[in-house]
Amino acid sequence: MPALQPQPLPSGGAVVASSKPATTxxxxxxxxxxxxxxxxxxxxxxxxxxxxxxxxxxxxxxxxxxxxxxxxxxxxxxxxxxxxxxxxxxxxxxxxxxxxxxxxxxxxxxxxxxxxxxxxxxxxxxxxxxxxxxxxxxxxxxxxxxxxxxxxxxxxxxxxxxxxxxxxxxxxxxxxxxxxxxxxxxxxxxxxxxxxxxxxxxxxxxxxxxxxxxxxxxxxxxxxxxxxxxxxxxxxxxxxxxxxxxxxxxxxxxxxxxxxxxxxxxxxxxxxxxxxxxxxxxxxxxxxxxxxxxxxxxxxQSPLSLETYLITALKSQDPYYLQFTLMELLRVISIPRCRKIFFDDISKSPSLISQLCQELLLQFGNVHHVLVSRGATSKPQSSQSSPVASSTISTTADERKIPVRQADIFRPLAKPKSTINLKSVLDGPIQASTPSPVVKLTQAGTLAIKHVESVQDQVVGRIEGNPVGDAIVSEAKGARKNVNEWAGKEWGRRSVRSVLGEVLVAQRVIEILVILSVASIEEDTYGNVQQVLPAILEAIVRFREAIFALEAQLLVQTRLLGPAQSGAVDEIKKDLHVAISSCDKAVKRIADIFGQSLSAFKFPPSVAYGLGEICKG
Structure with missing residues (x-):
């Protein structure tokens, strides 16, 4: 049996170095x-x-x-x-x-x-x-x-x-x-x-x-x-x-x-x-x-002050830290001399400003994904898998994209005519009226409801005839109105925040992108921002359309709230119209600055129509 040969042990420093993963x-x-x-x-x-x-x-x-x-x-x-x-x-x-x-x-x-x-x-x-x-x-x-x-x-x-x-x-x-x-x-x-x-x-x-x-x-x-x-x-x-x-x-x-x-x-x-x-x-x-x-x-209050960390910090999936990054980035790009660093740095490919726009659109896409999926949290995404940015930054030619001027964005899209032949579908003649038993049941229910309401009005009228009763009824009505109003507002707040909780992230991303787009006319020597300008506009329009779809869905659901419906409707419109207003202001500001130059860009028909509706408003 051969003797065991002692093997040299690896040095402690090498073991420690190999056991610790590299810090990103x-x-x-x-x-x-x-x-x-x-x-x-x-x-x-x-x-x-x-x-x-x-x-x-x-x-x-x-x-x-x-x-x-x-x-x-x-x-x-x-x-x-x-x-x-x-x-x-x-x-x-x-x-x-x-x-x-x-x-x-x-x-x-x-x-x-x-x-x-x-x-x-x-x-x-x-x-x-x-x-x-x-x-x-x-x-x-x-x-x-x-x-x-x-x-x-x-x-x-x-x-x-x-x-x-x-x-x-x-x-x-x-x-x-x-x-x-x-x-x-x-x-x-x-x-x-x-x-x-x-x-x-x-x-x-x-x-x-x-x-x-x-x-x-x-x-x-x-x-x-x-x-x-x-x-x-x-x-x-x-x-x-x-x-x-x-x-x-x-x-x-x-x-x-x-x-x-x-x-x-x-x-x-x-x-x-x-x-x-x-x-x-x-x-x-x-x-x-x-x-x-x-x-x-x-x-x-943001603890971040180093501009070189901003682009990397934008990749954070923690919304608490992301707020600091966006607030600091908004401060930096509002200063021309600091903004010039992003525009003039072309030492890397893609350039610094292109990376910044890419990460901003990715964060915008995360918010859009949660909105479209109605509250489902999106997984951390790479640069190639954003729901908004990945499709819009791509330079692949799309046959559906048309120039804004050619699309006639101020003309509403014509609805396609139906090609279904009703006569071939229906086996018998169309009934002109509801069967009589259903009508009688409906009328009976309506009459019963009216009778109950009349009795209730009579009882309330007798109580209000007394000064003490009138005061009690008035206080009860006021308290009931306040409770219903709070319930409606609370339901509206929860409904909006459950799917649009990070709306402030989207608003700040839009504000940053608009500042960069407007400043690019005079400061972007190499035109990097204008290359992604169609992607920026398309992302804003699609985000706006998703908010309108959410508003329509929630307004339908408010019918189940009864007396609290009015408070819920007001709260939903107030919360969502803040985000819609930020989208409209962003598109109008870009359109005012670029003017007729926007006709050189091509957009999908739905996006072109949305841009036209915003500019007409």
Whole structure:
């Protein structure tokens, strides 16, 4: 048996080098995004912690007048900072990963689906944790006997303090309502800036925007002055705690809340809770308001500043990072000296400007694909497989393409005549009217509906004859109208965003392409942009046609909504016409600049007709 010969081991450096895959430029850019944004977010959270410590220290001095509580207030700010960090982290996910629930035709379905999902439940939980934490920290800082955690009795030594319990519960319910209003009013979406500003200026604008006109201040004030009286005077106190104490779980909770249902000489009244509740709720709102407003600026301002990374960054499939790239690219090409770099660089084939237009059309094609497929996400595509760009950039001759002037784009297309012979298809004569039994059933149903409506009108008329009844009916009609209007708008928003969620990407791509096309007349020495100009116009027209098709489909579906139809129709038209208007403005601007030169290009008949309709409008 031959002896085993020792084999030399490979060097450690070679093994390490071969085990690590090469990092692509796109991965490097996304890594820079993550690193820069994470560093900025940590800076933001450190300032939030400082803000909480300062507010708690000042409020403890103002309320108690004891400056020695400042160190304890600073220590107490740590749990508040952690709970607020959890809340802000959850809100941040609604920007990095937009929340797009599916549309529901019924009002109940819209309301339930607005809250019955993991992300919104987590958001509501974060608000609850934050409000309970700040309430208990605040009551502890007061160091008052009537705000202690326990209020023991000879019978129940572990009896909770009702005043502290009511303050905590009221604060939690208040900010649960605030969170629910943000969900229903669509206040969680990202407010992406249209232009790049200095970061400090952007943060200042976000913090001071509508600071005193916010409805949260008035709502918090009304809640704070009405909640104590509603709890004591409207019977909520006796009803709630009697119900809790005499249920199956009463044996477990009675040692802690057993005396809440009884009124004694030591029981506090609503006036005793009014001041602490107002102070606590306003302090919580002040702590929460500025970090939430500042969060938008910290996570939507672009960290990208190197123009050489833009084309590579356009290949990103992450819509959060793509927004930064498009915003930076829009800033760069709006500056003539920066735009000149793209036009004059022909060191590579294809040129730099051709690569830029190619990647822009690919991103435009991704949005168009999702729109046409009604919400199906497109897979990452290469330069040869874009649904819009791949077919339009190709230089292969197409026999169907005709010049704009030859196509007579201002004349509508003639509809083909039908060649079907009805006489040869039908076996018997065409019936002139509906059979009598069907007519009678239809008439009977119509008469029944009219009879029910007349009875309903009579009942409502009698109620409205009474002044009190008239006021109640008017309020009910107004509330019903508002609910139906919200339901229609919410259904319309969901329907549009489920298939056109990245419409802002398409709008910015169109704006960038229009700027490049207009500037190419004087700055594009080699005519690279004008070579892809037909592809740009065709992509815009087809995107516009797809939006019109979506609008027609959604308007048909609104018939199922009943009273909420008008609100849904208005919301759909408002959202979609913004994108349609951007397409129309882009085509008109290019047509105004190029004028008769566009007649040299050839387009498919449908695209030529669409261009004519836009120019005539």
């Amino acid at each position: 430029p796109l991965q490097k850019i996304e890594r820079q995004y993550r690193k820069f944004l994470a560093k900025r977010y940590m800076t933001f959270m450190s300032r939030v912690a400082l803000w909480i410590a300062v507010l708690l220290s000042l409020s403890s001095i103002v309320v108690s007048g004891d400056i020695s509580k400042v160190p304890f207030a600073i220590l107490s700010s740590f749990p508040v900072s952690l709970s607020l960090a959890f809340l802000l982290r959850v809100r941040k996910t609604f920007v990095t990963q937009p929340y797009r629930p599916s549309p529901r035709p019924s009002l109940i379905g819209l309301v339930i689906s607005s809250f019955w999902n993991r992300r919104v439940i987590t958001l509501l939980l974060s608000y609850t944790v934050f409000s309970i934490t700040i309430a208990n920290v605040w009551c502890t800082l007061l160091a008052r006997e009537d705000m202690a955690l326990f209020k023991s009795t000879p019978r129940h030594p572990w009896q909770l303090n009702e005043s502290r319990f009511v303050l905590t519960a009221s604060n939690a319910c208040l900010f649960l309502v605030v969170a629910a209003r943000d969900v229903l009013n669509d206040n969680l979406k990202a407010d992406w800036p249209r232009e790049r500003r200095p970061f400090a200026q952007a943060v200042k604008i976000a913090l001071l925007d509508n600071i005193w006109g916010s409805s949260r201040i008035g709502f918090t004030f009304l809640w704070s002055i009405s909640a104590p009286f509603a709890y004591f005077w409207l019977g909520l106190r006796s009803f709630v705690w009697q119900w809790v104490n005499w249920r199956l779980w009463g044996v477990a909770v009675r040692p802690f809340v057993g005396s809440f249902a009884r009124s004694t000489s030591k029981t506090l009244g609503p006036w005793a809770l009014l001041g602490p509740m107002l102070s606590l709720n306003m302090l919580t709102l002040l702590i929460l308001q500025f970090p939430v407003k500042g969060l938008t600026a910290y996570i939507t």
